[in-house]
Amino acid sequence: MKVPEHRSLKEKQRLEREELILQVAQDVVLEKGYRDTSMDEIAARVGIAKGTLYLHFARKEDLMLAFFEREMQKILQTIEQLPVTAEMSARAKLEAIVNIMHKDASGKRANLLFILFNSEDFKITLQQKSLDTLRRISDKVRAYLEEGKARGEFDPNIPTDILLNSFFSVLSPRAHRRLFLEEGYTRQEVLSCVQKIFFRGIAKQPS
Amino acid sequence: MKVPEHRSLKEKQRLEREELILQVAQDVVLEKGYRDTSMDEIAARVGIAKGTLYLHFARKEDLMLAFFEREMQKILQTIEQLPVTAEMSARAKLEAIVNIMHKDASGKRANLLFILFNSEDFKITLQQKSLDTLRRISDKVRAYLEEGKARGEFDPNIPTDILLNSFFSVLSPRAHRRLFLEEGYTRQEVLSCVQKIFFRGIAKQPS
Amino acid sequence: MKVPEHRSLKEKQRLEREELILQVAQDVVLEKGYRDTSMDEIAARVGIAKGTLYLHFARKEDLMLAFFEREMQKILQTIEQLPVTAEMSARAKLEAIVNIMHKDASGKRANLLFILFNSEDFKITLQQKSLDTLRRISDKVRAYLEEGKARGEFDPNIPTDILLNSFFSVLSPRAHRRLFLEEGYTRQEVLSCVQKIFFRGIAKQPS
Amino acid sequence: MKVPEHRSLKEKQRLEREELILQVAQDVVLEKGYRDTSMDEIAARVGIAKGTLYLHFARKEDLMLAFFEREMQKILQTIEQLPVTAEMSARAKLEAIVNIMHKDASGKRANLLFILFNSEDFKITLQQKSLDTLRRISDKVRAYLEEGKARGEFDPNIPTDILLNSFFSVLSPRAHRRLFLEEGYTRQEVLSCVQKIFFRGIAKQPS
DNA sequence: TATGAATGAGTGTTCATTCAT
DNA sequence: TATGAATGAACACTCATTCAT
Numbered sequence: 001m002k003v004p005e006h007r008s009l010k011e012k013q014r015l016e017r018e019e020l021i022l023q024v025a026q027d028v029v030l031e032k033g034y035r036d037t038s039m040d041e042i043a044a045r046v047g048i049a050k051g052t053l054y055l056h057f058a059r060k061e062d063l064m065l066a067f068f069e070r071e072m073q074k075i076l077q078t079i080e081q082l083p084v085t086a087e088m089s090a091r092a093k094l095e096a097i098v099n100i101m102h103k104d105a106s107g108k109r110a111n112l113l114f115i116l117f118n119s120e121d122f123k124i125t126l127q128q129k130s131l132d133t134l135r136r137i138s139d140k141v142r143a144y145l146e147e148g149k150a151r152g153e154f155d156p157n158i159p160t161d162i163l164l165n166s167f168f169s170v171l172s173p174r175a176h177r178r179l180f181l182e183e184g185y186t187r188q189e190v191l192s193c194v195q196k197i198f199f200r201g202i203a204k205q206p207s
Numbered sequence: 208m209k210v211p212e213h214r215s216l217k218e219k220q221r222l223e224r225e226e227l228i229l230q231v232a233q234d235v236v237l238e239k240g241y242r243d244t245s246m247d248e249i250a251a252r253v254g255i256a257k258g259t260l261y262l263h264f265a266r267k268e269d270l271m272l273a274f275f276e277r278e279m280q281k282i283l284q285t286i287e288q289l290p291v292t293a294e295m296s297a298r299a300k301l302e303a304i305v306n307i308m309h310k311d312a313s314g315k316r317a318n319l320l321f322i323l324f325n326s327e328d329f330k331i332t333l334q335q336k337s338l339d340t341l342r343r344i345s346d347k348v349r350a351y352l353e354e355g356k357a358r359g360e361f362d363p364n365i366p367t368d369i370l371l372n373s374f375f376s377v378l379s380p381r382a383h384r385r386l387f388l389e390e391g392y393t394r395q396e397v398l399s400c401v402q403k404i405f406f407r408g409i410a411k412q413p414s
Numbered sequence: 415m416k417v418p419e420h421r422s423l424k425e426k427q428r429l430e431r432e433e434l435i436l437q438v439a440q441d442v443v444l445e446k447g448y449r450d451t452s453m454d455e456i457a458a459r460v461g462i463a464k465g466t467l468y469l470h471f472a473r474k475e476d477l478m479l480a481f482f483e484r485e486m487q488k489i490l491q492t493i494e495q496l497p498v499t500a501e502m503s504a505r506a507k508l509e510a511i512v513n514i515m516h517k518d519a520s521g522k523r524a525n526l527l528f529i530l531f532n533s534e535d536f537k538i539t540l541q542q543k544s545l546d547t548l549r550r551i552s553d554k555v556r557a558y559l560e561e562g563k564a565r566g567e568f569d570p571n572i573p574t575d576i577l578l579n580s581f582f583s584v585l586s587p588r589a590h591r592r593l594f595l596e597e598g599y600t601r602q603e604v605l606s607c608v609q610k611i612f613f614r615g616i617a618k619q620p621s
Numbered sequence: 622m623k624v625p626e627h628r629s630l631k632e633k634q635r636l637e638r639e640e641l642i643l644q645v646a647q648d649v650v651l652e653k654g655y656r657d658t659s660m661d662e663i664a665a666r667v668g669i670a671k672g673t674l675y676l677h678f679a680r681k682e683d684l685m686l687a688f689f690e691r692e693m694q695k696i697l698q699t700i701e702q703l704p705v706t707a708e709m710s711a712r713a714k715l716e717a718i719v720n721i722m723h724k725d726a727s728g729k730r731a732n733l734l735f736i737l738f739n740s741e742d743f744k745i746t747l748q749q750k751s752l753d754t755l756r757r758i759s760d761k762v763r764a765y766l767e768e769g770k771a772r773g774e775f776d777p778n779i780p781t782d783i784l785l786n787s788f789f790s791v792l793s794p795r796a797h798r799r800l801f802l803e804e805g806y807t808r809q810e811v812l813s814c815v816q817k818i819f820f821r822g823i824a825k826q827p828s
Numbered sequence: 829t830a831t832g833a834a835t836g837a838g839t840g841t842t843c844a845t846t847c848a849t
Numbered sequence: 850t851a852t853g854a855a856t857g858a859a860c861a862c863t864c865a866t867t868c869a870t
Binding site for chain 3: 843
């Protein structure tokens with residue numbers, strides 16, 4: 001009976017440490033960017049030796065991918081658990097997704113998603129797993145966009161690819177960060193305006 | 208009297224070389240990204256010694272800032288020389304600006320502008336001069352946005368700051384790069400759709 | 415009375431494990447070389463924790479020395495148990511030693527012996543114990559060489575030190591490894607030729 | 622007129638520096654072995670910064686190969702310039718080669734040749750150029766060995782491959798280093814005995 | 829002024845060794 | 850006693866920056 005407990009304790013500690021590393025890595029990356037984030041700095045901030053970092057993640061790339069993947073998984077899970085009803089408009093569903101992406105206080109999540117979506121900026125070769133998760137998220141959005149077109153909510157003349165891309169770029173908090181940081185707007189305020197612009201912009205035009 | 212001429216000749220040569228360096232730097236940065244652009248490569252491509260590069264730009268950062276500044280100056284000048292008439296709608300003026308930003312075949316300009324506007328991507332602290340140019344560009348856009356509001360073209364309920372920010376993020380080719388590169392859309396096609404979304408989105412709503 | 419038994423049981427287990435470690439270490443070293451053999455890999459292959467390895471051998475070097483020592487001991491024992499009769503020629507006795515050194519299918523033994531004899535290849539300072547064993551082996555060979563000289567079999571004009579050194583370097587399978595691996599000769603064939611060269615070479619010249 | 626001079630001066634300095642690096646690298650490798658030779662140590666011993674080392678040799682491997690190649694070239698050139706006459710016995714020619722290999726005071730050359738000939742010990746993948754030089758050296762020896770067989774000097778029953786391999790392993794000073802270093806023999810003395818053993822050993826037997 | 833050789837701090841990664849449990 | 854997580858010194862290699870010529 002003790003061995004399993006012991007193991008699970010160790011395993012728990014391991015996961016906690018891993019979580020801490022991921023959290024710190026994320027902070028540093030958001031602060032300094034991918035290339036300026038050094039394994040040295042992550043280790044120092046976590047308060048462990050550099051070698052210990054490598055017990056958890058064999059390569060810098062793996063660490064980076066791990067936290068991207070983790071964030072995306074969280075988003076995907078929340079999106080898939082959204083309580084959608086038949087009566088909800090496509091816009092309402094998409095707004096729910098936007099809210100999820102902006103939910104966390106710092107907007108980190110959406111930043112990461114945006115970064116990933118424009119992943120060519122990184123010299124990271126996304127692994128298949130991450131690409132899959134990413135694909136599943138964007139497929140969900142795509143499905144709602146097409147549903148909206150079918151229902152006559154959205155303009156059918158705009159290709160869904162373009163709607164999809166605009167959805168992620170327009171609604172990314174990254175794109176609007178300056179407004180919170182320097183101009184004193186609240187997240188909610190900005191989000192509300194930007195959503196308004198986007199959904200009006202893609203709405204089906206009265207003939 | 209000769210000295211000044213001599214100086215101005217030298218000065219002219221100096222400026223020509225500087226121009227060449229900036230052009231090359233821009234190419235390399237757009238090709239490889241900021242971090243993967245080395246002073247060695249720039250010097251080699253220009254055909255001068257590395258030391259000579261440092262006679263023109265004391266730091267890598269300065270070189271980068273200089274070519275951002277140069278691009279912005281070009282944009283600013285074109286914007287300021289736009290033939291605007293009283294009858295032109297604010298939207299038409301803004302569309303003209305968007306066209307300038309996307310004018311060059313490769314979309315380099317707008318990429319650079321966007322990059323700068325989100326300058327935290329770079330470890331660059333913009334110098335006062337660059338900030339001024341940037342400010343003047345965005346002031347022009349801001350003026351047209353407010354003109355549009357005053358004329359009843361744009362929704363007065365959305366703060367101009369937010370419109371301004373959306374203008375730059377939505378219309379940046381960077382945000383839509385994937386669509387050209389991977390999905391096979393043409394620049395013109397994407398630009399047209401995205402403009403449509405944006406201007407519909409910010410249009411004054413019928414009461 | 416129980417304690418000693420207990421101890422000797424433990425001791426026996428300890429020795430068995432030590433034997434296993436040495437066996438594994440030897441395999442890995444012959445497979446990958448000294449520098450590319452990691453304590454991690456040895457522990458993993460043995461199926462114990464790395465810390466446990468260090469309970470048996472305080473340093474990597476100690477482990478390496480231990481298995482050299484062990485191999486040399488085996489060789490020494492076999493050499494000392496050789497059924498030598500008065501009628502046997504010195505050459506026959508030396509050939510028996512060569513055969514022992516090459517006996518195991520893979521030539522591991524002789525490789526190890528050669529490596530040790532040229533121990534500068536390793537950053538290993540041989541411990542006294544190993545040096546003793548080594549000395550006893552080479553003394554045996556030296557004795558037979560001198561016996562051969564005394565009997566008129568070998569050329570008395572060549573110093574025994576030089577004969578001894580040539581014996582080990584000429585007859586080392588390491589020196590001839592290429593011939594098996596790349597040229598397709600059999601061990602037996604090469605060994606036979608090399609022995610012929612050596613014993614002819616050191617034979618007493620007809621006056 | 623000045624430019625060429627200037628260039629050749631710089632070039633000369635460059636070559637001198639390179640020579641110095643190679644000399645130091647060789648010393649360190651012979652002292653510590655390939656794996657224990659660090660670029661840091663080489664740079665420190667030469668008295669230059671680590672970066673400077675990389676101006677001359679892009680990779681550690683390149684540096685190592687460069688000095689192997691250089692030594693082999695020297696040997697090859699000397700071998701090819703040997704004054705051989707039709708009357709010289711094959712043995713005399715081979716002895717001349719052995720002398721070349723042992724010529725330099727320290728015996729470094731032959732050590733390097735031996736190391737290379739057993740190059741599987743190194744994780745170096747020999748470049749084609751080095752392999753060619755090596756091949757040309759051993760071809761020369763092989764030719765003399767076969768000439769000796771044809772002339773009835775050497776035993777035709779021993780395959781030339783085996784003779785060749787024995788030539789290099791037996792006559793390598795590496796194999797006999799102990800005798801100089803610890804036993805007090807002179808190089809000449811050892812060399813003479815070892816040659817005697819080898820050439821007697823391979824001599825054609827009276828039928 | 830122009831050069832490019834030289835610098836050295838910094839990077840990701842490995843691995844023998846230690847030590848709390 | 851046995852574990853394996855943690856350590857940190859060491860390594861090969863890069864590149865912005867300097868400086869003697």
